[in-house]
Amino acid sequence: MPSDSTVPAAAPNPLERFVAVIPAGGVGTRLWPLSRAAAPKFLHDLTGSGSTLIRATYDRLKPLAQGRFLVVTGRAHEAAVCRQIPELAAEDLVLESEPKDSGAAIGLAAAILYRRDPETIMGSFAADQVISPDSVFQAAVLEAVHTAASGGGRGKIVTIGIEPTHPSTGFGYIREGSALEVEGAPSARSVAEFVEKPSLEVAEKYLASGEYLWNAGMFVAPVALMLEHLAANQPELHAGLMEIADAWDTPERDEVTARVWPTLPKIAIDYAVAEPAAAAGDVAVVPGAFRWDDVGDFAAIGRLNSAREDEAVTVIGEGARVFADSASGVVVSDTKRVIALIGIEDVVIVDTPDALLVTTKEHAQKVKGAVDALKASGDTDVL
Amino acid sequence: MPSDSTVPAAAPNPLERFVAVIPAGGVGTRLWPLSRAAAPKFLHDLTGSGSTLIRATYDRLKPLAQGRFLVVTGRAHEAAVCRQIPELAAEDLVLESEPKDSGAAIGLAAAILYRRDPETIMGSFAADQVISPDSVFQAAVLEAVHTAASGGGRGKIVTIGIEPTHPSTGFGYIREGSALEVEGAPSARSVAEFVEKPSLEVAEKYLASGEYLWNAGMFVAPVALMLEHLAANQPELHAGLMEIADAWDTPERDEVTARVWPTLPKIAIDYAVAEPAAAAGDVAVVPGAFRWDDVGDFAAIGRLNSAREDEAVTVIGEGARVFADSASGVVVSDTKRVIALIGIEDVVIVDTPDALLVTTKEHAQKVKGAVDALKASGDTDVL
Structure with missing residues (x-):
């Protein structure tokens, strides 16, 4: 500043x-x-x-x-x-x-x-x-x-x-x-x-x-x-x-x-x-x-955390314990769970206490559709 | 019987x-x-x-x-x-x-x-x-x-x-x-x-x-x-x-x-x-x-649950609420969380209260290596 x-x-x-x-x-x-x-x-x-x-x-x-x-x-x-x-x-x-x-x-x-x-x-x-x-x-x-x-x-x-x-x-x-x-x-x-x-x-x-x-x-x-x-x-x-x-x-x-x-x-x-x-x-x-x-999707989160780009998996979240083997992508964790990623590329994982999202950077923009579908199915407790 | x-x-x-x-x-x-x-x-x-x-x-x-x-x-x-x-x-x-x-x-x-x-x-x-x-x-x-x-x-x-x-x-x-x-x-x-x-x-x-x-x-x-x-x-x-x-x-x-x-x-x-x-x-x-x-890995679990093979995602676990969009694979859930899969093929997801595994059917055999690594890192609470 x-x-x-x-x-x-x-x-x-x-x-x-x-x-x-x-x-x-x-x-x-x-x-x-x-x-x-x-x-x-x-x-x-x-x-x-x-x-x-x-x-x-x-x-x-x-x-x-x-x-x-x-x-x-x-x-x-x-x-x-x-x-x-x-x-x-x-x-x-x-x-x-x-x-x-x-x-x-x-x-x-x-x-x-x-x-x-x-x-x-x-x-x-x-x-x-x-x-x-x-x-x-x-x-x-x-x-x-x-x-x-x-x-x-x-x-x-x-x-x-x-x-x-x-x-x-x-x-x-x-x-x-x-x-x-x-x-x-x-x-x-x-x-x-x-x-x-x-x-x-x-x-x-x-x-x-x-x-x-x-x-x-x-x-x-x-x-x-x-x-x-x-x-x-x-x-x-x-x-x-x-x-x-x-x-x-x-x-x-x-x-x-x-x-x-x-x-x-x-x-x-x-x-x-x-x-x-x-x-x-x-x-x-x-x-x-x-x-x-404007942090429009999870791919943006990956970009914004480029300070860690020497690591293949970008991890957001203080409590996250991520173990990655032949994996790359973004993990956003709101829990303290152990997350193991094995042999999966460009993955986007968002781990929260009541909902889990697994997608890819390429499909990160489709998350809105999933939310709409959950709304339609009545699973509104996690929205 | x-x-x-x-x-x-x-x-x-x-x-x-x-x-x-x-x-x-x-x-x-x-x-x-x-x-x-x-x-x-x-x-x-x-x-x-x-x-x-x-x-x-x-x-x-x-x-x-x-x-x-x-x-x-x-x-x-x-x-x-x-x-x-x-x-x-x-x-x-x-x-x-x-x-x-x-x-x-x-x-x-x-x-x-x-x-x-x-x-x-x-x-x-x-x-x-x-x-x-x-x-x-x-x-x-x-x-x-x-x-x-x-x-x-x-x-x-x-x-x-x-x-x-x-x-x-x-x-x-x-x-x-x-x-x-x-x-x-x-x-x-x-x-x-x-x-x-x-x-x-x-x-x-x-x-x-x-x-x-x-x-x-x-x-x-x-x-x-x-x-x-x-x-x-x-x-x-x-x-x-x-x-x-x-x-x-x-x-x-x-x-x-x-x-x-x-x-x-x-x-x-x-x-x-x-x-x-x-x-x-x-x-x-x-x-x-x-x-x-002998259910040696998660790929086996996918095979064994072929009764649901009309669906692209095999879901094991009573409480699981899985939403899939352009996704295929196996979800084994030991929680009642909502799981959204978007645009990801042949994925294997195992969701438990304190640990999450995300891999692919192809790499399912490598899970043992992840467990060994977790053991080595001292994360034995989830093993």
Whole structure:
């Protein structure tokens, strides 16, 4: 972690208005049975670092946000999140009674922050991503904060786009436009367009062109500008969120939330804000040259634990006792059982107290189908 | 099970002198982690029949032996064996304080039975083999009993040789000699020789010749003849066993056994008795046309559960909840966990509360090596 001396202290510094929002939702079905409703992905240490993903996210943002955080998560995860981040005060936590997609979750964070201070610049960073090195990430966020504060009073919605390392068909892309002239953000550019997950052929063209970045869903923006676009594109969602936000720091919070939240439409923040804002010319991008992974499946876990790549079997989990003979792959263990692998290549084994997954790296993406089938068969106790 | 009417009642019937000896030893290391020191192979139902192997062995012999049994097992397994065969009286059980190989185990059974009745014909049948159909096995044992009682007062040591179905390199073979003329045993022949486990090339020749049978370690013999050969070939072992047998049904049993048993040499019954007896012309063979398997590894378990071969994954274990997608192989479950297999072929999974094995049918024979490695690493709690 860089020292705080990387954070410039000159006033007026837009970083003083910065609040880090951490949406911690999503079960991570493709990481079943490790990740599941009761113990979602962000509560696991998937990189062998000793930190859960949410704790690592918090630590990565701390030098920029200092104590200014808002974590949005499900009510069921309150205790686990507080154990992971004991620094959080009660007002730093937004608990959803039921999941409502990222539009409502991030929109509510924007609305609450707006009511607390309309000058706030929020930065939204999912709790379940892996990033390194932290210093490169922090430099990109810092540029994004400066860019978000630029352009007169209005500012920009600034995505952080990841420089692609391979022609992924699993991510959306951002096409960069012209360079912006922002003080403190030399690499900021306009966004020409957001594009959906491409075919492999298209992804290869994107990669070759050098004009495209991965859309990692990270953005920094003045909350006022977020809410302006939300009001324009999703007036019903905006009205409901403002009603909740008005009541949030009052005794009426629970009553109003219980009444309004269940009625809100489910929509991703990309559709509710980012794409229409880009069309309106209000979105910028700062490229991030850091390593980034959304840990989409167990093959990713194998990649992310490359520190042990001298061993053929990557073992995740403190208690695991793995014995391998002519075997390779990934073992994720949530138990203290002895696991013996003999003569099996590229295997993926996930061992938890009540469920066991055995697959291959090649088939790791199919785990979601297994979970759907278990759901259909009524074996929901392990989901 | 055939009715008792298959057992001839004409006197003097040598079957009335028949006692079934069931050596129940051997951990079955290649079936780890299902089979282990605390729960050896014979205490498992490996065929999905609803019976453990030792119970099935008892039931298969019951029409011939009636209540005349002697089970030789380790002291640690007394309670489990009695739960499996509640019919056993205290005098039907021989408990070893430490394992001493088959020479001492079967030799002690012979000596005890000899002291109780020197005219006894013993039949020794390991507790951990799978045989079907029972009726064909019983007919072969019956022929073996008649053969064992033949040849004047001396009798024969009669092995039951299995008609080979493939050129196995995992078993010893018996070369048949000339036909014997034994009343009640039309298929009995002399034994030309016992041969050790052959190479594949040699095994193929054996199979093609039609003169060879698998040595399954099953034999029927007058106890007096057994002891005669034991005395000639292993005088020290013989003397020790006779000393224990003299004290067995007296108050001195524990004292004498504790003193003598630990001093006895470890030797297989094949070397101590069968092979020298064959060289002396005292061994006959009755071919068995039944299906036989010593369940040597998990691939065997897959074969033995072919009743479910319409399904790609054979599941052994009552509590198992297996979900398979593009997968094939064998799952042996000793837990109630959900097991999801995705995109993995010919896999062998053995799931127990404290140890998990993942291998392939092809590598199933290597399990013993894993157990040795675990032993070397000190992970003996799961062995």
